[in-house]
Amino acid sequence: xxxxxxxxxxxxxxxxxxxxxxxIGAHYRTDGAVIPVLRLCQDIVGYLPMELIDYISYGLNLxxxxxxxxATFYSLFSLIPKGRHTxxxxxxxxxxxxxxxxxxxxxxNEFNVKEGETTSDxxxxxxxVRCLGxxxxxxxxxxxxxxxxxxxxxxxxxxxxxxx
Amino acid sequence: xxxxxxxLMLCGGSGCQATxxxxxxDALEKELKHTRLDQxxxxxxxxxxxFCAVGPVMLVQPEGIFYQKLKPEDVPELVEEHxxxxxxxxxxxxxxxxxxxxxxxxxxxxxxxxxxxxxxxNKGIIDPEVIDEYIAxxxxxxxxxxxxxxxxxxxxxxxxxxxxxxRGGAGFPTGLKWEFAAKSPGNIKYVLCNADEGDPGxxxxxxxxxxxxxxxxxxxxxxxxxINAGRGYIYCRTEYPLxxxxxxxxxxxxxxxxxxxxxxxxxxxxxxxxxxxxxxxFVCGEETALMRxxxxxxxxxxxxxxxxxxxxxxxxxxxxxxxxTLANIPQIILNGGEWYASIGTETSKGxxxxxxxxxxxNIGLVEVPMGITLRQMIYDIGGGIPNKRKFxxxxxxxxSGGCIPAQCLDTPIDYEEIAKxxxxxxxxxxxxxxxxxxxxxMARFFLxxxxxxxxxxxxxxxxxxxxxxxxxxxxxxxxxxxxxxxTLETLxxxxxxxxxxxxxxxxxxxxxxxxxxxxDEYIAHIVEKKCPAKRCTALLDFKIDAEQCxxxxxxxxxxxxxxxxxxxxxxxxxxxxxxxxxxxxxEACRFNxxx
Numbered sequence: 001x002x003x004x005x006x007x008x009x010x011x012x013x014x015x016x017x018x019x020x021x022x023x024i025g026a027h028y029r030t031d032g033a034v035i036p037v038l039r040l041c042q043d044i045v046g047y048l049p050m051e052l053i054d055y056i057s058y059g060l061n062l063x064x065x066x067x068x069x070x071a072t073f074y075s076l077f078s079l080i081p082k083g084r085h086t087x088x089x090x091x092x093x094x095x096x097x098x099x100x101x102x103x104x105x106x107x108x109n110e111f112n113v114k115e116g117e118t119t120s121d122x123x124x125x126x127x128x129v130r131c132l133g134x135x136x137x138x139x140x141x142x143x144x145x146x147x148x149x150x151x152x153x154x155x156x157x158x159x160x161x162x163x164x
Numbered sequence: 165x166x167x168x169x170x171x172l173m174l175c176g177g178s179g180c181q182a183t184x185x186x187x188x189x190d191a192l193e194k195e196l197k198h199t200r201l202d203q204x205x206x207x208x209x210x211x212x213x214x215f216c217a218v219g220p221v222m223l224v225q226p227e228g229i230f231y232q233k234l235k236p237e238d239v240p241e242l243v244e245e246h247x248x249x250x251x252x253x254x255x256x257x258x259x260x261x262x263x264x265x266x267x268x269x270x271x272x273x274x275x276x277x278x279x280x281x282x283x284x285x286n287k288g289i290i291d292p293e294v295i296d297e298y299i300a301x302x303x304x305x306x307x308x309x310x311x312x313x314x315x316x317x318x319x320x321x322x323x324x325x326x327x328x329x330x331r332g333g334a335g336f337p338t339g340l341k342w343e344f345a346a347k348s349p350g351n352i353k354y355v356l357c358n359a360d361e362g363d364p365g366x367x368x369x370x371x372x373x374x375x376x377x378x379x380x381x382x383x384x385x386x387x388x389x390x391i392n393a394g395r396g397y398i399y400c401r402t403e404y405p406l407x408x409x410x411x412x413x414x415x416x417x418x419x420x421x422x423x424x425x426x427x428x429x430x431x432x433x434x435x436x437x438x439x440x441x442x443x444x445x446f447v448c449g450e451e452t453a454l455m456r457x458x459x460x461x462x463x464x465x466x467x468x469x470x471x472x473x474x475x476x477x478x479x480x481x482x483x484x485x486x487x488x489t490l491a492n493i494p495q496i497i498l499n500g501g502e503w504y505a506s507i508g509t510e511t512s513k514g515x516x517x518x519x520x521x522x523x524x525x526n527i528g529l530v531e532v533p534m535g536i537t538l539r540q541m542i543y544d545i546g547g548g549i550p551n552k553r554k555f556x557x558x559x560x561x562x563x564s565g566g567c568i569p570a571q572c573l574d575t576p577i578d579y580e581e582i583a584k585x586x587x588x589x590x591x592x593x594x595x596x597x598x599x600x601x602x603x604x605x606m607a608r609f610f611l612x613x614x615x616x617x618x619x620x621x622x623x624x625x626x627x628x629x630x631x632x633x634x635x636x637x638x639x640x641x642x643x644x645x646x647x648x649x650x651t652l653e654t655l656x657x658x659x660x661x662x663x664x665x666x667x668x669x670x671x672x673x674x675x676x677x678x679x680x681x682x683x684d685e686y687i688a689h690i691v692e693k694k695c696p697a698k699r700c701t702a703l704l705d706f707k708i709d710a711e712q713c714x715x716x717x718x719x720x721x722x723x724x725x726x727x728x729x730x731x732x733x734x735x736x737x738x739x740x741x742x743x744x745x746x747x748x749x750x751e752a753c754r755f756n757x758x759x
Contacts, residue, residue: 031478032460035443039402066461073462073619074443076402092364093559093595094521096609102747106724130446130613131364132403134179137216138521147182153748154724 005058009051011081016044020052024059033060034070038077047078075129083118083125085163088142092131099152100139104128106153111160123164169204170247173223173288177212177374178367178406184235185209185220191236195243205247211375211410213288214529215275218258223270223288230270231256261525261547275526278545280507280533282515283491287375292410295417298378304423306494310386311431314497316346319390323493325501327513332358332449332486333561333590334666335512335579338493341483344473345391348481353393355384355435356477356484358454359400359407362446363562364613366593368517369487371529373400373407376491377414381437383490385423386497388435391483396437399454402444411439446617450665451476451484453619464619465665486591488517508534512578516592522559523598525550532577539573542596553598556697557681561590563610563617564670566677567603586677588670602699603682604689608636610674618667625668628659632675640700644690652679698759701745705759710735712757722752 007017023040027033037056042048048071057067071077089095089104104115107126111119118125134140137149143163151159174180174189189207196202213221218232229252231242238256245251258267260274267273281287290297298304310319323339330336345353357380361369373380384396400408415437418424426434440458447453448463455477457463476482492514496504505513512534518541521527525547532541538558542548549555557567566587568575575581579589597606615629632655635648656672663669679686688694695703708719713735720730727742728749738749738758750758 032458034460035457036441039441039443069462070460074445076443091613093562093593093609094365094527096364097522097595097597097601099747099751102751105746129403130362130444130617131366134182134216134367137179137182140182147178149182152751153746154722 007051007055009049011047011049012045012052019044020055021059024056028060034062034067035074038067038071042077046082047080050079053079081118081122083122085123085144086125086127087160088127088129088132090130090132090134090138090140090142091128092138092140094131095139098138100141102153103139103141103151103156106156107160110157124160168206170206170227171225172205172207173210173225174207175211175213175219175221175288176209176406177216177219177371178404179212179216180219180221181406183219183233187236188220188234188239191239192242195239196247199243199248201243201247208291209293210288210290211286211292212371212529213375214284214371214531215526216529217525217527224252225289227252228269228271230258230268230273232258274547275528275530275545278536278540279531280515281531282495283372283379283488283517284375284529284531285495286379287371290376292375292377293413295378295414295421298376302498303378303494304382306497307382307385307389307423308429310389310497311429311433316390316392319386319497320346322497322501323390326496326504327501327508327511328489328492328496328504329512329579330486331488331492331516331591333564333588335589338485338489341473341485342387342390344471345393345481345483348474350481352395352480353391354477354480354482355388355391355393355396356454356458356482357384357396357398357490358449358451358484358486359398359404360442360449360454361401361404361487361591362449362617363564363591363593365519365521365559365595366562366591367519368529368592370404370407371519372487372491372517373404374410377407377410378418379491379494380411380487381414381418381424383485383493384437385428385435386493387483387485387490389433391481393483394434394436396435397458397477398437398439399442399448399458400439402441408439408441415439445619446613447619447665447667450667453665454484455482462619464621465667467664488592509576509578509581511580512589516577516589518592518594520546520594520596522595523549523553523601524596534578535576537574537576538568541577541594542573546596549596549598551598553600556597556599556601557603559587559595559597559606560593561588561673562593563614564588564666564673565590565593566673567597567606567681568677569681586680588673600697600699602695602697603678603685604636604639604695605697605699607674607678608633608640611636611671614667614671614674618671622663622665622668624659624662625664625671628655629668629671631655632659632672636675639686639689640695641702642689642693642700644686646690648690649679649683649686698750698756701747704745704750706738706740706743706745706749707759708736708738709757709759712755714755714757716754718752718754719749719758722748724748 057064113119220234222231328338448457453463453465472482517531572585611633618625620626720728725744727739730736
């Protein structure tokens with residue numbers, strides 16, 4: 001394997017590289033830095049391509065297996081590209097009792113996307129998440145930063161239309 | 165601080181923000197400025213008020229008038245009628261569902277009247293982003309007493325007298341935990357706060373952090389003094405952006421005031437706190453896994469002993485307390501352990517915060533004295549079950565807990581009593597279920613959660629929970645066999661006895677507790693191939709019962725697939741060829757006429 005000293009990936013633009021270098025540099029000597037570094041890098045690129053994982057492990061001087069192990073353990077990190085909009089359907093108990101299952105099925109059928117996947121036009125990523133703590137509003141769907149409460153399956157289409 | 169005529173305490177908790185409190189606040193501030201009332205009326209964004217179901221909510225002080233379900237359009241009327249002319253707007257006040265009576269004052273609303281506020285005494289009353297408001301409510305007085313007047317031994321002794329037990333779920337006595345860590349040799353020690361609230365249906369810790377972050381910081385400072393720790397970490401889930409923000413603000417302010425950092429209150433004691441964001445793993449709520457995660461590793465539990473009090477974070481003696489536990493501490497130190505122990509039962513002292521959700525009228529956050537019954541909590545505070553449906557069970561303690569049926573509703577809230585009926589106190593999630601909830605489906609839901617969140621270290625948990633789930637899925641699909649019940653019971657025992665951490669040991673609880681009280685539902689699924697609650701689609705016929713049908717056409721309107729034919733004064737008919745089994749008609753029908 002060549003030493004990953006350069007970041008060549010279609011989803012990582014040249015402007016992102018100094019930012020990523022800055023993050024790695026700032027955490028280089030800190031114990032337990034892998035999780036914050038992965039989080040900050042994911043914030044920049046949108047997800048964690050394998051080339052970036054290699055680059056981070058080289059930068060932090062950690063085995064590739066350890067960094068990849070952490071990246072795959074936590075649900076926050078994604079190794080596949082994300083859509084322009086992320087739909088998070090809450091699968092907490094309250095939402096479940098109030099019918100989030102029907103809402104999820106409707107989203108899947110309407111936009112032809114399965115849980116954990118991204119639509120082919122990269123418009124939506126559909127995620128099932130654990131309790132968002134907004135049980136008073138159940139069932140809850142979060143699109144990007146907007147929380148929508150009391151969602152029913154029949155509202156799905158009109159709700160998602162505005163996210164292009 | 166400048167004195168104002170009225171203070172508008174607008175809830176800025178996650179629930180109210182999601183229902184539009186920000187837009188309302190903008191409109192309100194604009195209108196107050198426009199009418200030049202902004203000098204005499206102050207709008208204050210508070211933490212979670214607790215009554216999330218009727219958000220956005222606002223409390224008008226000092227009058228104590230409570231407004232609910234506020235919209236920007238309501239602003240002109242509110243300002244004109246109430247704030248100018250002094251006539252509170254009745255239509256925006258709380259209406260008691262049973263008596264249809266309007267209740268203007270917050271403290272008279274049953275949801276609040278039956279609660280006892282200790283941990284949440286500041287919620288909705290102070291601005292969580294202003295440290296002076298916390299201090300004005302005796303904030304940091306407990307820490308000052310602990311740092312300047314008490315020895316670590318005295319602090320621990322006071323904690324032991326209080327009888328406070330860990331509010332994260334296990335209920336281990338807090339004073340004892342501190343004593344172990346204090347006696348453990350070493351110069352470097354840590355105090356950790358567990359804010360990785362992962363139980364589905366639980367949001368107590370989020371609300372405390374959003375409403376009163378300084379109480380948690382003060383609790384940590386006192387704990388640090390007791391065990392002589394120099395550094396603290398708050399491990400908070402990344403899904404709580406507002407709580408994370410408020411913690412950042414609170415820590416900065418505490419540092420500015422010299423309440424964190426070097427030589428706190430001239431006592432010679434140093435302590436500082438850092439926030440660590442989790443990355444989404446349920447198992448990280450387990451103490452050893454949480455510490456691994458802070459160390460930057462996969463959050464997997466390790467065997468105990470050694471216990472964290474001897475070897476915790478980075479192998480140093482560590483105390484880990486839950487958010488609610490820590491928020492109790494300042495008042496215990498300030499008012500004394502005996503004051504704290506004056507309410508509660510023999511073995512469970514003080515109050516407990518619960519997140520009351522599911523099929524209950526008043527959804528929200530409640531704080532009750534230990535010892536009241538589940539019935540009081542669900543009916544007096546929660547306002548009972550909506551839509552005239554029947555109560556079926558209440559789930560306590562999240563995925564590790566259990567379901568409690570109607571015949572046990574008079575069980576008092578007490579660690580031991582709740583364990584006797586097959587559930588656990590847990591961190592405080594209370595999910596009320598009505599007759600429309602299928603208990604087999606419920607067990608399936610929790611198992612799906614657990615098998616997904618199992619870290620994979622122990623085979624009984626990793627593989628066993630999957631086999632449990634498969635068996636239950638088959639039952640829900642109508643492929644259950646009579647011997648399945650025995651298989652579920654045996655497998656559950658094995659998982660319980662042979663897993664390393666709390667997650668695995670309690671993983672089969674949802675199955676065991678539903679089997680204990682609702683075995684007949686399992687049998688109905690397996691033998692009769694019927695789902696009594698009408699939730700498991702594979703076991704439904706999607707046919708309309710002509711005798712029950714009231715010919716109202718609601719199902720016809722709800723069907724997204726045009727599979728229902730209906731005309732006025734005629735029984736609706738479902739075309740099973742077109743039917744996509746989406747359940748819309750089941751939800752729409754008010755007469756239980758679809759089978």
